[in-house]
Amino acid sequence: MGVKTLVSILLVASSVACSKVGKKVDLKPLSVEGVIVCDTTCVHIGKVVAGGRYKADFHLRNRGTSTIEIVGLESDCDCMGVESESSIVEPGTTDVVRATYRVPEGVEGMQYRLVTVKTDRHQEMKLCVSAEVSPAGGK
Numbered sequence: 001m002g003v004k005t006l007v008s009i010l011l012v013a014s015s016v017a018c019s020k021v022g023k024k025v026d027l028k029p030l031s032v033e034g035v036i037v038c039d040t041t042c043v044h045i046g047k048v049v050a051g052g053r054y055k056a057d058f059h060l061r062n063r064g065t066s067t068i069e070i071v072g073l074e075s076d077c078d079c080m081g082v083e084s085e086s087s088i089v090e091p092g093t094t095d096v097v098r099a100t101y102r103v104p105e106g107v108e109g110m111q112y113r114l115v116t117v118k119t120d121r122h123q124e125m126k127l128c129v130s131a132e133v134s135p136a137g138g139k
Helices: 003-019
Strands: 036-038 042-049 053-062 068-075 080-084 094-102 109-119 124-134
Touching (some): 042 053, 042 094, 068 080, 068 094, 094 109, 094 124
Antiparallel strands (some): 080 094, 109 124
């Protein structure tokens, strides 16, 4: 291939590429199906006493375009109860997941408990509840 042929090919290729510049391209908006986000992933409930019950609320928002179902709520300890106001979260709405920490006797110091939220979209969110536990009776 000669130099003249190579130059001709490059000129044609560059003119084709330049002809695309400035043309309107029709882009469709990205559709995001149901996606749950949380305002905070860890709630510190402060100083608590062993034997007491304390609540922590997590606000879950559906930022997607499809309805999401909460199919599972689990905690890492029998001392933590978890419930949801509604198992269905419509697009643009918020659901509250409430964790109730029943502090066992004999526990003291900083404590961390995990809550897992599972959705029908195979999304799994880990949430944390922390507390500074003093023994019952203030010892």
